[in-house]
Amino acid sequence: MLYEIWHYVLIFAFVSTCSGVIYYSWEIDNSNFAEQKSKVSSEFEPSQKSYFNNVVYYTQQTGKALYKFSASKLINDGAVQTITYFNPNGTIFLTNQLPVHYSAKRGFHNKLTSKIKMDEDVTIKRTDMILQSKQVVFEMQKEKITATGQVKTKFYSRFNMDRLFIDAQKVVYWPSKNEVDYSFDVNGVVKRHKIYEQSMNFKADIIFLDMNNLKSRLEGSVYIKRENQIAKAQKGEIFLKNYNKKLQYFILYDDVKVSEKLVLENGQVLHRRAYAEKLEGIVSENAIILTGFPKVFQGDDVIKGNKIVLRSYNDVVEVDDASTNFKIYK
Numbered sequence: 001m002l003y004e005i006w007h008y009v010l011i012f013a014f015v016s017t018c019s020g021v022i023y024y025s026w027e028i029d030n031s032n033f034a035e036q037k038s039k040v041s042s043e044f045e046p047s048q049k050s051y052f053n054n055v056v057y058y059t060q061q062t063g064k065a066l067y068k069f070s071a072s073k074l075i076n077d078g079a080v081q082t083i084t085y086f087n088p089n090g091t092i093f094l095t096n097q098l099p100v101h102y103s104a105k106r107g108f109h110n111k112l113t114s115k116i117k118m119d120e121d122v123t124i125k126r127t128d129m130i131l132q133s134k135q136v137v138f139e140m141q142k143e144k145i146t147a148t149g150q151v152k153t154k155f156y157s158r159f160n161m162d163r164l165f166i167d168a169q170k171v172v173y174w175p176s177k178n179e180v181d182y183s184f185d186v187n188g189v190v191k192r193h194k195i196y197e198q199s200m201n202f203k204a205d206i207i208f209l210d211m212n213n214l215k216s217r218l219e220g221s222v223y224i225k226r227e228n229q230i231a232k233a234q235k236g237e238i239f240l241k242n243y244n245k246k247l248q249y250f251i252l253y254d255d256v257k258v259s260e261k262l263v264l265e266n267g268q269v270l271h272r273r274a275y276a277e278k279l280e281g282i283v284s285e286n287a288i289i290l291t292g293f294p295k296v297f298q299g300d301d302v303i304k305g306n307k308i309v310l311r312s313y314n315d316v317v318e319v320d321d322a323s324t325n326f327k328i329y330k
Contacts, residue, residue, distance in 0.1 A: 048078035057085070066140065067092040067116070071107070081111040088118070094143050094176050101125040104136070114140040122147070126175065128211070130154045133171070145173040153180065155211060161193035162240055166207065182207040190240065200250075201225040202238065214240035224250060224281075227312045229288065231279055232257045243283050252279040258288065262315050270315060273297045274308065287311050 051074070058068030069090020076083050088107040092100045105120035116138040124131040124145065134149030151171040155164040166188035172181040187203040205220030218236040225231075233252035242249045258274040277292025288310050290296075296303040296310070296317055309318035 050076040050078070052076070055085075057083070057090075069102075069107070083107075083109040083111070085109075092116070092138060092140070098175060099126075100145075100175050102136070102138075116140065124173075128156045128158060131171065131173065143174065143176050145171075145175065147171040147173065151182075155209075157211075157214060157240060159214060159241060160243065162243070163191045163193070164209075164240070165189050165191070166209070168207075178211040180209040180211070182209070190238070192243070197243075198227050200238075202236075204236070216240070222252060224252065226281070226283075228262075229258060229260045229310075229312055231281075231288070233279065245284060248280045249283040250281040252281075253277070256290070256292075258290070258310070260310070260312070262313065264315060270299055272310070272315075274310060276308070285311075 053073055054070075055074045056068070056070045057074060059066045067090060069085070069088040071085035071089075072087040074083060074085040085107045087105060089103045090101070092102065094100065102118065102122065102124050104118035104122040106118070108117040108119075109115070110117075118136045118138075120134065122133050122136045124133075124136060124147070131145075131147060131151065131153045133147035133151040135147065137146045138144070139146075148170050150167075151169065152167050153165070153171060155166075156162075157164070166180075166182055166186065168182040168186040169184035170182070174180075183206050186205065186207050187201070188207070189202070190200045192199060201224070202218065203221070203223040204218035206218070208217040208219075210216070216238045218238070220234065222233045222236040223230070224236065224238075231252055233256045234254035236250060236252040237248075238250045239248060254277065256274075256276045256279045258272075258276075258279065260272045262270040262272060264270055274290055274294065274296045276290035276294035278290070280289040280291075281287075282289065290308040290310070291306070294305060294308040296308055298315070298317060301317075303317050303319055305319035305321040307320040309320075
């Protein structure tokens, strides 16, 4: 009897041990499987990036196009709401549907901020304007274009067919307003459409250009060169409409300095220097008018007056004071 009981006890112990081993092994296998499954699921989670070649992309809002372009390659990253594209050539439409055409080597569009960034060989074109730069950022909500890195612009005036070239390191352009702000190493030239009419070179720290009114405002280290005259000041304005009118074509303010080299009929070289608080350039009369305590040094002469008029390639100095109007001939 005892033998049989002991026999059953041994069988029960053996069965329990085997069951425990099997259960423990199953738990380990199940745990490993869950861990492996987790790894596989993480590694093969569907990506939110989409890749396209030779695409045409466009966006619309309330039935109107915002912008469109063609590109050789496009990457759409849905996770961060960005689009990267290569060799884009397209058009951005402003609120009045005025088109701004562009091309570049690479573009980047952030859907969340509505900013478009273009890099390398960027060209912006409108009917009367071309802008070229290394980098351009277009803020669609503000309709503002910021270009940086050796920026070159060219404007064509339909009013008088003048061509205006301005270069700078930074340019902020509002296409809807037709206004441009230039800063850092700004220099430019106005070229007349008639060959015999003189061009004019200019420089400044900052230039504000209003193409609607054909007017520019210059600030800081202003420099203007026309024919043989060089004028410097701290502030200035250029009125592009007034070239052939008896009005100021350019005005300089604040610490005006003028230098000019004259060659007389006898071959003598005469250096002329002038100082004033204000200068008015009247191109139609080939004259600059100095006011604000003007003073002219010409050869050995020193000329002062309330108003002094100088003309290019002419050694005549016209002086007007409170009681006298006379000319000095050298």
